[in-house]
Amino acid sequence: MEIILRIEGKEKIFTQEFVPMKIHRKALEVEKYARSEEMDEVELLDRRENLLVEIFDKQFTKDQLEDGLNVINHDKVFYDIIGVGVLGYAPIEEKEDMGKFIKELQENVSQSMNESNK
Incomplete structure (x- = not known):
């Protein structure tokens, strides 16, 4: 450090x-x-x-x-x-990347659900 x-x-x-x-x-x-x-x-x-x-x-x-x-x-x-x-927490950069990943995943799931409801 x-x-x-x-x-x-x-x-x-x-x-x-x-x-x-x-x-x-x-x-x-x-x-x-x-x-x-x-x-x-x-x-x-x-x-x-x-x-x-x-x-x-x-x-x-x-x-x-x-x-x-x-x-x-x-x-x-x-x-x-x-x-x-x-x-031993994750570095901020990894947390930001994880946040972006989770947001994209949620958007993809929402989009998939919307498409399957059509």
Whole structure:
């Protein structure tokens, strides 16, 4: 996994090749909180940022993460690292492809049913 942060005006790439299993449990707890009725967006952001710092074994600080992560597409960064890298979710691109596939399948089934009713 990798994350790119701007630190002191320069982009720096941080990589992580080993993530302990205990991080999986913590990621599940963060995602459980994200789906709960008590979820507060500021608290959720705080939990996700803390988790990212821990995933990368404190190669950077939370302040460096907040100052150096581009807010544009930050949700994709969180998803790619926490969702895909730690929790094993499908990459967003695959989900989009699957969504298109399901939509086309539904359209084909509807079209077939309409043709058979004629």
